[in-house]
Amino acid sequence: MVSIPERKAAYKRGWNAPASRGHAPTVECGFCGRMVPKYKCFVTYRGFRITDPGLRREIDSRFVAATTHKIYVCPQCARFHGIVQKKKR
Numbered sequence: 001m002v003s004i005p006e007r008k009a010a011y012k013r014g015w016n017a018p019a020s021r022g023h024a025p026t027v028e029c030g031f032c033g034r035m036v037p038k039y040k041c042f043v044t045y046r047g048f049r050i051t052d053p054g055l056r057r058e059i060d061s062r063f064v065a066a067t068t069h070k071i072y073v074c075p076q077c078a079r080f081h082g083i084v085q086k087k088k089r
Helices: 053-058 075-080
Strands: 026-028 035-037 042-047 068-073
Antiparallel strands (some): 026 035
């Protein structure tokens, strides 16, 4: 008796959903505003920094609020803005 090897899927999606479909928590994309499941999003940080050295010397660091905040980015915007790139095969 000859055993036939099982076929593998040509493409396997890389998401690991934590809950059943429709029950995953959703977040808003920081660029387009689309509601996307949290496990599909990419995390990036936005903030404000003074890069000019002359201006940095003049302004006292106590009076500048250089905060960063976390934003979630949907896969479409992440590819468009260069946060992630397609895998090279």
